[in-house]
Amino acid sequence: xxxxxxxxxxxxxxxxxxxxEVDLLVLPTWVDDDLSEFPGLIEASGDGLQSARMRxxxxxxxxxxxxxxxxxxxxxxxxLLLIGAGDGVISARQVRRLATTATxxxxxxxxxxxxxxxxxxxxxxxxGQAAAEGLTLGEFDGGTYKxxxxxxxxxxxxxxxxxxxxxxxxxxxxxxxxLGECSNEARTLANEPGNSLTPTIFAERARSLAEGTNLxxxxxxxxxMEKLGLGMLLxxxxxxxxxxxxxxxxxxxxxxxxxxxxxxxxKGVTFDSGGISLKPAESMERMKEDMAGGAAVLCAMRAIxxxxxxIHVIGIVPATENLPGGRAIKPGDVLxxxxxxxxEIINTDAEGRLVLGxxxxxxxxxxxxxxxxxxxxxxGCIVALGTITSGLFGSPGVxxxxxxRAAEVAGDQVWELPVFDEYKQQIDSEIADVxxxxxxEASAITAAMFLxxxxxxxxxxxxxxxxxxxxxxxxxxxxxxxxxxxxxxxxELACASETWASG
Numbered sequence: 001x002x003x004x005x006x007x008x009x010x011x012x013x014x015x016x017x018x019x020x021e022v023d024l025l026v027l028p029t030w031v032d033d034d035l036s037e038f039p040g041l042i043e044a045s046g047d048g049l050q051s052a053r054m055r056x057x058x059x060x061x062x063x064x065x066x067x068x069x070x071x072x073x074x075x076x077x078x079x080l081l082l083i084g085a086g087d088g089v090i091s092a093r094q095v096r097r098l099a100t101t102a103t104x105x106x107x108x109x110x111x112x113x114x115x116x117x118x119x120x121x122x123x124x125x126x127x128g129q130a131a132a133e134g135l136t137l138g139e140f141d142g143g144t145y146k147x148x149x150x151x152x153x154x155x156x157x158x159x160x161x162x163x164x165x166x167x168x169x170x171x172x173x174x175x176x177x178x179l180g181e182c183s184n185e186a187r188t189l190a191n192e193p194g195n196s197l198t199p200t201i202f203a204e205r206a207r208s209l210a211e212g213t214n215l216x217x218x219x220x221x222x223x224x225m226e227k228l229g230l231g232m233l234l235x236x237x238x239x240x241x242x243x244x245x246x247x248x249x250x251x252x253x254x255x256x257x258x259x260x261x262x263x264x265x266x267k268g269v270t271f272d273s274g275g276i277s278l279k280p281a282e283s284m285e286r287m288k289e290d291m292a293g294g295a296a297v298l299c300a301m302r303a304i305x306x307x308x309x310x311i312h313v314i315g316i317v318p319a320t321e322n323l324p325g326g327r328a329i330k331p332g333d334v335l336x337x338x339x340x341x342x343x344e345i346i347n348t349d350a351e352g353r354l355v356l357g358x359x360x361x362x363x364x365x366x367x368x369x370x371x372x373x374x375x376x377x378x379x380g381c382i383v384a385l386g387t388i389t390s391g392l393f394g395s396p397g398v399x400x401x402x403x404x405r406a407a408e409v410a411g412d413q414v415w416e417l418p419v420f421d422e423y424k425q426q427i428d429s430e431i432a433d434v435x436x437x438x439x440x441e442a443s444a445i446t447a448a449m450f451l452x453x454x455x456x457x458x459x460x461x462x463x464x465x466x467x468x469x470x471x472x473x474x475x476x477x478x479x480x481x482x483x484x485x486x487x488x489x490x491x492e493l494a495c496a497s498e499t500w501a502s503g
Contacts, residue, residue: 009155009156009157010132010135010136010156010157010158010159010173010177011157011158011159011173012128012158012159012160012161012165012169012170012172012173013115013158013159013160013161013165014160014161014162014165015160017038017041017077017115017117017160018040018041018044018074018075018076018077019076020076020077020115020158020160021076021077021113022076022077022111022113022114022115022156022158023077023078023079023106023111023112023113023114024077024078024079024080024081024102024105024106024109024111024113024114024115025070025077025079025080025081025114025115025117026080026081026083026099026102026106026114026115026116026117027080027081027082027083027117027119028082028083028084028085028090028095028098028117028119028120029058029060029082029083029084029085030060030084030085030086030087030088031059031060031061031084031086031087031088032060033060033088035049037119037162040072040074040075041080043072044070044071044072044074044075045068045069045070045071045072045080046069046071046072048068048069048080049068049080052066052068052082058082059084060082060084060085060086061084061086062084062085062086063083063084063097063098063101063475063476063477064083064084065081065082065083065084065101065105065476066081066082067079067080067081067105067109068080068081068082077115079109079111081102081105081106083098083101083102083105085098085119085120088120089120090119090120090121090122090127091122092122092126092127092129092130092409092411093130093411095118095122095127095130095131095134096130096131096133096134096137096411096477097134097476097477097478098116098131098134098477099116099130099131099132099133099134099135099137099138100134100135100137100138100477100478101134101138101476101477102114102116102134102135102138103134103135103136103137103138103139103154103157104138104476104477104479106138106154107138107139107152107153107154110152111154112154112155112156113154113155113156113157113158114135114154114156114157114158115157115158115159115160116131116135116157116158116159116160117160117161117162118131118159118160118161118162124161124169125168125169125171125172126172127161128159128161128169128172128173128176129172129173129175129176129179130176130411131159131173131176132157132159132172132173132174132175132176132177132180133176133177133179133180133183133411133488134176134180134477135157135159135180136176136177136179136180136181136183136184137180137183137184137478137484138479139153139154139180139184140184140187140188140479140481140484141153142187142191142479142480142481142482144188144191144192145193159173175307178303178306178307179303179487179488179491182299182300182302182303182487182491183299183484183487183488184484185209185295185299185302186292186295186296186298186299186300186482186484186487187295187481187482187483187484188482189202189205189291189292189295189298189299190288190289190291190292190295190469190470190482190484191288191289191481191482192288193288194270194271194287194288194321197270197288197291198242198270198321199237199242199243199244199245199268199270199319199320199321200242200243200245202245202247202268202270202291202294202317202319203219203245203247203319205298206219206247206249206298206317207219209298209299209301209302210249210301210302210305213302213305213306214251214253214305215249215250215251215301215302215305216249216250216252217247217248217249217250218247218248218250219245219246219247219248220245220246220248221243221244221245222234222237222243222244224246225244225246228338228362229336229337229338230246230318230337230338230358230362231335231336231337231338231358232335232337232338232343232354232355232357232358233246233318233320233354233355233358233359235329235333235335235345235354236269236275236320236322236329236348236351236354236355237320237321238325238327238328238329239275239276239321239322239323239324239325239326239327239328239329239348240320240321240322240323240325241325242270242320242321244318244319244320245268245319245320246316246317246318246319246359246362247268247294247298247315247316247317247318247319248314248315248316248362248366249297249298249301249314249315249316250312250313250314250315251301251304251305251309251312251313251314251315252312253308253309253310253311253312255310256310256311256312257311257312259369259501260311260312260369260370260497260500260501261311261312261313261314261366261367261368261369261370262311262312262313262314262368262369262370262372262493262494262497263313263314263316263360263363263364263366263368263369263370263371263372264297264300264301264313264314264315264316264372264373264374264490265297265315265316265317265318265356265359265360265363265371265372265373265374266291266293266294266295266296266297266298266315266316266317266373266374266375267290267291267292267293267294267317267318267352267355267356267373267374267375267376267377268291268293268294268317268318268319268320268355269287269290269291269319269320269321269322269351269352269355270288270290270291270319270320270321271287271288271290271321271322271323272287272290272321272322272349272351272352273287273321273322273323273324274322274324274348274349275322275323275324275328275329275348275349275351276324276328276329276330276331276348277331277347277348277349277350278324278349279349286470289376289469289470289482290322290352290376291317291319292376292465292469292470292482292485293373293374293375293376293463293465293469293486294317294318294319294374296374296465296484296485296486296487296490297315297316297317297374297490298315298317299484299487300315300486300487300488300490300491300494301313301315303487303491304490304491304494304495307491307495309494309495309497310497311494311497311501312367313494314363314366314367314368316359316362316363316366317359318355318356318358318359320355322348322349322351324348328348329345329348330345330348331345331346331347331348332344332345333345334431334432335354337357337358337361337454338358338361338362339357339358339361339453339454339456341432341433341434341453341454342432342433342434343357343429343432343433343434343435343436344429344431344432344434344435344436345435345436346435346436346437346438347436347437350436350437350447352375352376352377352447353375353377353436353447353450353451354436356373356375356377356451356454357450357451357453357454358454359373360373360451360454360455360460361454364455364456364458368458369458369459370399370458370459370460370500371455371458371459371460371461372403372460372461372462372463372490372493373451373460373461373462373463374463374465374486374490375462375463375464375465375466376464376465376466376469377444377447377462377464377465377466378443378444378447378464378466379443379466380440380442380443380444380445380447381444381464381466381467382466382467383444384417384444385415385467386467387467387468387471387472388413388467388468389413389414389415389467389468390407390412390413390414390415390463390464390465390467390468390485390486391414391415391417391444391448391462391463391464392404392407392414392415392416392417392461392462392463392464393416393417393418393419393444393445393448393451393452393461393462393464394419394448394459394460394461394462395419395452395459395460396459398459398500399459399460399461399500400416400461402493402496402499402500403461403463403489403493404416405496405499406489406490406492406493406496407489407492409492409496410488410489410491410492411488412468412485412486412488412489413468414463414489417444417445417448418445419445419448419449419452423442423445423446423449424449424452426438426439426441426442426446426449427446427449427450427453434450434453436450444464447464448462448464463486463489465485465486468483468485469482469483469485470482470483471483
């Protein structure tokens with residue numbers, strides 16, 4: 001069951017920071033910052049701040065943390081946390097990261113309440129939303145199945161602005177709280193073990209996400225898929241005892257125009273062994289998160305509904321396992337896709353593009369005029385871009401640029417890679433229309449070229465999040481585990497439809 005966070009646990013406030021009654025007062029600080037804009041703060045720390053500066057603990061360097069006790073009467077916070085912001089040029093992405101760092105630090109110190117103070121020249125509504133997102137992202141806890149509960153949750157967050165509060169800032173904080181919450185739910189889903197999130201259970205979780213919203217949910221099983229001819233999705237599912245599901249969500253507000261219709265497609269492979277082309281045992285347990293793209297789509301759909309986006313948005317998740325059972329597809333097999341194309345199977349571990357191909361066809365059949373797919377698709381993208389940046393592919397350029405802008409606003413780092421026509425010949429098959437793998441050379445690109453076959457002439461973008469969906473090593477501003485990547489990008493794209501609707 002999806003549980004909404006109490007919105008009242010995070011509020012916007014104004015006024016002197018000395019009046020903030022919290023366990024932990026958080027200030028971004030930069031190199032050579034003297035905190036002179038906060039009269040009395042140096043004195044309130046006794047010699048704490050001066051000593052911290054001398055010891056090098058308060059340096060202002062990016063994401064460094066310094067705790068100082070506040071002892072002077074008249075200051076209602078009991079402790080101060082200074083988080084380094086570098087040279088002082090603060091962006092929304094940096095505010096988000098600083099705020100996440102604050103929550104993680106507060107949880108480690110087991111504080112109950114925290115106030116994050118906005119500083120710098122960034123628009124206060126933009127900064128307030130980013131801070132609320134970051135504070136919420138810091139609440140994610142991946143220890144779902146630990147029997148000894150040592151979790152600590154903060155009960156109260158304040159986003160403080162030195163300016164007069166208005167409805168715009170309050171709305172921004174509420175929006176940021178919602179986006180952070182939906183990102184965390186995507187992380188929770190991606191963290192679920194394969195035995196706890198089968199395709200059937202994934203569909204049930206989708207229905208749970210839609211509760212209390214105006215979202216419509218339809219779940220197609222094997223019988224409906226057979227009638228539609230979803231041969232690639234059904235083919236991947238053949239090696240598993242678990243039946244596949246095609247999860248379809250509709251956000252269709254009253255008065256929505258006939259166009260645009262945004263189609264969001266997320267890979268939903270709930271466990272990927274590689275099938276007959278079996279993966280190495282090392283790190284195979286991570287393949288429970290091969291549905292992170294699907295989780296991003298479903299959780300983005302909830303946020304899109306809650307934000308009353310005025311256009312029709314369709315979310316589609318092809319959910320299946322990829323296992324090497326006795327009926328599994330084999331290298332050399334030929335599958336019939338819903339689009340009518342025949343596909344030669346070269347590598348059964350290149351299954352994500354198969355299920356996405358049928359799902360893209362279904363999105364177009366359902367009326368989508370613009371497409372975005374999100375998938376943990378290729379190791380080749382990790383080789384090219386590492387674990388910091390997601391790969392972005394697509395056409396035409398104006399549509400790809402719209403996705404790029406949405407990612408920038410959302411704080412997701414993406415880099416565009418080419419889909420030149422010349423790459424298409426690498427996936428030409430001698431026996432069928434196309435083959436599902438073309439070797440290591442340009443493998444992320446050839447995977448995108450395969451998807452492009454099924455997107456056709458519809459504006460389409462592909463986000464390969466193979467390297468960014470999971471964080472192997474904790475960062476000061478990001479916990480180890482699932483990242484929730486792309487949720488906020490998809491929401492921002494839907495919210496900005498007036499900028500791309502005619503493209």
